[in-house]
Amino acid sequence: MSDQTPASPPAGATATTPPADEHRRIEAAAAEEGETRSGFVRFMSSPFGRNLGLILALLVLCAVGAFTAGDRFVDTDNMVTILRFASIIGVVSIGMTFVIIGGGIDLSVGAIVALSSVWATTLATQTMAEDTHWLLMVFVACAVGVGCGLVNGILIAYGGMAPFIATLAMFAAARGLAEIISEKRTQLVDVRGLVDTINGEFLGIPVLVWIFAAVSTIGWVLLNRTTFGRRTIAVGGNATAARLAGIAVKRHTVLLYVVLGLACGIAGIMLTARTGTGSGTHGQLYELDAIAAVVIGGTLLTGGRGTIVGTIIGVLIFTTLTNVFTLNNLDSSTQAVAKGAIIVIAVLLQQRVSVRSADSS
Amino acid sequence: MSDPLLQMSGIVKAFPGVRALDGVDLEVRAGEVHCLLGQNGAGKSTLIKVLSGAHQPDEGEIRWQGEEIRLTTPLSAMKHGIATIYQELDLVDGLTVAENIYLGHELSSAGFAHRGETQKQAAALLARLGHSEISPRRELGTLSAAGKQVVSMARALSHDVKLIIMDEPSAVLDQEEVARLFKVIRDLQSEGVAVVYISHRLEEIRQVGDRVTVLKDGRTVATGLPARDTPTRELTRLMTGRDIEYVFPPRVSRDGDGTVVLSVENLASGRAFSGVDFEVRAGEIVGLAGLVGSGRSEILETIYGARRATAGTVTVDGKQLRNGRVRAAVGAGVGLCPEERKSQGLLLDEAVYRNVSLATMGRFSRGGFINRGSEKRAASEHVKSLDVRPTGVERAVRTLSGGNQQKVVLARWLLRECRVLLLDEPTRGVDVGARSEIYALVRRLADEGVAVVLVSSEVPEVLGLADRVLVLREGVVVHTGPADDIDEHRVLDLVMEGSAA
Numbered sequence: 001m002s003d004q005t006p007a008s009p010p011a012g013a014t015a016t017t018p019p020a021d022e023h024r025r026i027e028a029a030a031a032e033e034g035e036t037r038s039g040f041v042r043f044m045s046s047p048f049g050r051n052l053g054l055i056l057a058l059l060v061l062c063a064v065g066a067f068t069a070g071d072r073f074v075d076t077d078n079m080v081t082i083l084r085f086a087s088i089i090g091v092v093s094i095g096m097t098f099v100i101i102g103g104g105i106d107l108s109v110g111a112i113v114a115l116s117s118v119w120a121t122t123l124a125t126q127t128m129a130e131d132t133h134w135l136l137m138v139f140v141a142c143a144v145g146v147g148c149g150l151v152n153g154i155l156i157a158y159g160g161m162a163p164f165i166a167t168l169a170m171f172a173a174a175r176g177l178a179e180i181i182s183e184k185r186t187q188l189v190d191v192r193g194l195v196d197t198i199n200g201e202f203l204g205i206p207v208l209v210w211i212f213a214a215v216s217t218i219g220w221v222l223l224n225r226t227t228f229g230r231r232t233i234a235v236g237g238n239a240t241a242a243r244l245a246g247i248a249v250k251r252h253t254v255l256l257y258v259v260l261g262l263a264c265g266i267a268g269i270m271l272t273a274r275t276g277t278g279s280g281t282h283g284q285l286y287e288l289d290a291i292a293a294v295v296i297g298g299t300l301l302t303g304g305r306g307t308i309v310g311t312i313i314g315v316l317i318f319t320t321l322t323n324v325f326t327l328n329n330l331d332s333s334t335q336a337v338a339k340g341a342i343i344v345i346a347v348l349l350q351q352r353v354s355v356r357s358a359d360s361s
Numbered sequence: 362m363s364d365p366l367l368q369m370s371g372i373v374k375a376f377p378g379v380r381a382l383d384g385v386d387l388e389v390r391a392g393e394v395h396c397l398l399g400q401n402g403a404g405k406s407t408l409i410k411v412l413s414g415a416h417q418p419d420e421g422e423i424r425w426q427g428e429e430i431r432l433t434t435p436l437s438a439m440k441h442g443i444a445t446i447y448q449e450l451d452l453v454d455g456l457t458v459a460e461n462i463y464l465g466h467e468l469s470s471a472g473f474a475h476r477g478e479t480q481k482q483a484a485a486l487l488a489r490l491g492h493s494e495i496s497p498r499r500e501l502g503t504l505s506a507a508g509k510q511v512v513s514m515a516r517a518l519s520h521d522v523k524l525i526i527m528d529e530p531s532a533v534l535d536q537e538e539v540a541r542l543f544k545v546i547r548d549l550q551s552e553g554v555a556v557v558y559i560s561h562r563l564e565e566i567r568q569v570g571d572r573v574t575v576l577k578d579g580r581t582v583a584t585g586l587p588a589r590d591t592p593t594r595e596l597t598r599l600m601t602g603r604d605i606e607y608v609f610p611p612r613v614s615r616d617g618d619g620t621v622v623l624s625v626e627n628l629a630s631g632r633a634f635s636g637v638d639f640e641v642r643a644g645e646i647v648g649l650a651g652l653v654g655s656g657r658s659e660i661l662e663t664i665y666g667a668r669r670a671t672a673g674t675v676t677v678d679g680k681q682l683r684n685g686r687v688r689a690a691v692g693a694g695v696g697l698c699p700e701e702r703k704s705q706g707l708l709l710d711e712a713v714y715r716n717v718s719l720a721t722m723g724r725f726s727r728g729g730f731i732n733r734g735s736e737k738r739a740a741s742e743h744v745k746s747l748d749v750r751p752t753g754v755e756r757a758v759r760t761l762s763g764g765n766q767q768k769v770v771l772a773r774w775l776l777r778e779c780r781v782l783l784l785d786e787p788t789r790g791v792d793v794g795a796r797s798e799i800y801a802l803v804r805r806l807a808d809e810g811v812a813v814v815l816v817s818s819e820v821p822e823v824l825g826l827a828d829r830v831l832v833l834r835e836g837v838v839v840h841t842g843p844a845d846d847i848d849e850h851r852v853l854d855l856v857m858e859g860s861a862a
Contacts, residue, residue, distance in 0.1 A: 225730055225731060225733075226726070226729045226730050226731060227722045227723065227726045227729050227730075227731055228729055230715065230722055230731065231722070233708070233711065234708055234711075234719060237708040237709075237710065237711065238704070238705075238707065238708050238709075240704060240705045241699075241704075241705055241706050241707055241708060241719070242708075242719070243667070243687055244665070244667060244687060244697055244699055244705055244706065245691070245719040245720040245773065246687060246688050246690075246691030246692070246720050247719070247720075248688060304708070304710065305710060
């Protein structure tokens with residue numbers, strides 16, 4: 001930069017030396033400060049560091065499990081059970097990660113899961129009776145999810161409604177519709193193909209877990225390697241800047257809720273297959289579990305930053321916690337208290353780290 | 362009078378990369394209206410923030426009624442009797458007038474508000490300000506901007522205030538309201554309250570002020586000037602004469618040889634501006650000069666489609682742009698470097714290269730998948746050619762200085778190879794050393810055939826950089842001509858008083 005310093009002021013300049021050197025000095029000092037700030041804080045506030053912290057938390061939880069429940073916890077079957085329980089809420093959480101990074105929130109995911117499961121089973125039990133191919137049920141569940149997501153997205157992006165309110169309305173309406181369709185009854189699925197395939201195993205691992213893995217992989221690629229993911233971060237991080245850079249912010253917002261709706265549809269069919277039923281009461285409190293997992297995973301609730309890996313670990317932490325508690329015969333109320341504590345601790349820690357890294361920049 | 366009410370001396374306040382205040386002196390006597398003059402970036406707002414306790418000075422001394430004090434928080438300033446009425450009023454729309462006035466020091470016992478007493482006292486304060494027509498029970502949100510300002514002043518008076526700072530109070534008022542404001546100021550004055558009055562409008566300063574202090578580049582250049590009879594020329598000279606001369610790149614004479622790229626015809630947008638006509642040729646820089654609120658930024662926003670035009674057309678390369686569509690403008694090759702770089706232009710926590718490629722992502726992707734290698738290469742090329750420092754495109758934009766952040770926004774449009782570049786305050790928050798680099802860059806872009814429209818509240822910048830200048834006053838173009846034919850004083854006269862002084 002020094003070779004660019006004007007050697008002499010041009011003719012007509014009244015002046016003294018431009019304080020360019022000084023400015024460079026200050027700038028260099030500022031940059032240096034940025035470099036030398038605590039390496040640990042820097043590392044922990046990088047996406048990798050944050051995820052590492054989460055993995056440590058998960059390992060601690062596993063250690064507690066191994067210590068208190070011994071072989072009943074440290075057992076391949078038990079591990080598979082944990083993953084199996086994580087899979088359905090996991091798929092919803094992956095979708096939720098996109099919406100939250102994009103600056104939104106969705107309270108209606110549990111209701112959409114219920115509606116898609118009911119719709120798919122109604123189709124199978126009533127309309128076409130035994131001839132229904134299970135893939136048609138999958139398609140219907142996904143279509144219902146996409147439809148709900150589309151309504152949410154349009155209300156939010158083009159109707160100008162706050163995401164909280166629009167999805168609160170969907171939360172009430174979708175579950176109500178599910179109850180109307182099912183006449184408040186639990187519908188048994190007699191399409192064996194669905195239960196056998198989706199609730200079955202492949203290479204010794206439940207298909208549910210495979211689906212979770214596939215959705216996670218697709219989610220990771222979508223977020224980190226595509227223009228869609230980049231735009232999601234831009235829209236959530238600074239919607240004005242995104243708009244002024246020529247990004248179609250409204251259209252993208254709709255797409256985000258559609259992606260989450262699709263995830264809910266997939267989760268709906270997974271839940272139908274696992275329980276062998278479609279019911280208007282499926283997916284209760286999924287919205288809270290999914291949001292909690294995403295937030296614990298280090299995604300900012302204000303949008304613009306988050307990771308898929310963090311969400312996966314967030315889901316696993318919750319499921320493992322439930323497992324450890326169940327193995328130790330502790331009731332669900334105690335679990336709920338522990339979950340609450342974990343959310344608070346995780347968010348406080350993350351705020352510490354992000355505040356410190358923002359201060360030093 | 363022995364000690365002045367307030368004496369600030371040698372105040373220094375530095376922010377990373379820039380010294381906002383570099384030795385400011387200010388002396389205010391009890392019961393006077395002391396005007397603060399200075400161009401944008403001269404340090405007025407920072408000085409107010411120091412005085413209201415929002416910023417701590419790095420050096421210097423503040424004496425209040427003869428005693429040295431430290432204003433560590435806004436509350437401590439308030440306790441000493443210093444109140445600030447901000448441009449953006451800090452009131453709560455959902456509360457009543459009376460509740461707003463006593464917000465933070467409610468009249469209450471054991472947590473129960475004394476509503477009757479509060480309303481009575483609020484009514485007394487409003488009457489003292491000559492605005493007894495405002496009911497203390499009214500919800501604040503239903504008042505006009507002028508009404509809110511009165512409430513803000515009543516709030517100041519509800520503390521035992523000795524000094525009120527008013528930051529451009531007339532910006533939101535019409536003429537009649539300004540007259541009432543001045544009456545209030547005189548009443549306050551007769552009660553011994555001092556006022557620090559900030560305004561760009563010289564006529565107001567002459568009407569209401571006693572003495573004037575002029576700031577320039579963070580320093581006090583003149584103090585204690587009589588407000589009524591210091592000649593305008595003298596004031597503008599003080600405001601403009603500079604220690605630091607910016608280095609502007611030489612103009613290339615190209616008498617209308619470029620083709621017209623951008624043409625704006627009879628453009629208007631609501632009450633912001635109307636009847637704006639101009640053309641920009643390839644390689645030409647056209648500057649818009651005017652005060653805040655003169656419509657200059659709004660013109661850029663309208664061209665860009667971020668604001669709807671209520672009349673007129675914008676044409677780029679012969680094709681008319683769809684009204685109110687940013688994407689149409691971007692698609693036609695228009696780029697904007699917005700006024701509020703951080704809130705409107707950048708993803709602060711994202712890497713430099715991602716900010717650069719934000720408007721060009723499609724070029725580096727196939728079927729939605731981004732080829733990050735080629736994206737990063739292209740971004741680094743531009744980042745390097747603009748000399749963004751520190752180098753390294755993986756770094757979060759937040760860690761860069763203002764000047765380098767601006768270069769990142771410029772690089773975005775460079776990468777897009779835009780035809781028209783709209784620059785709104787390109788050097789705001791950019792310190793003096795880095796400015797010349799930005800100027801050289803803008804000129805280089807023009808030389809490469811880009812049509813540039815420049816908006817700046819710093820007149821020398823517009824005059825030094827642009828080929829042609831449009832001067833705006835209250836939404837109307839009052840002067841058009843080559844930048845060589847007009848000087849800073851004349852522009853200031855045009856924008857401040859609307860007459861040739």
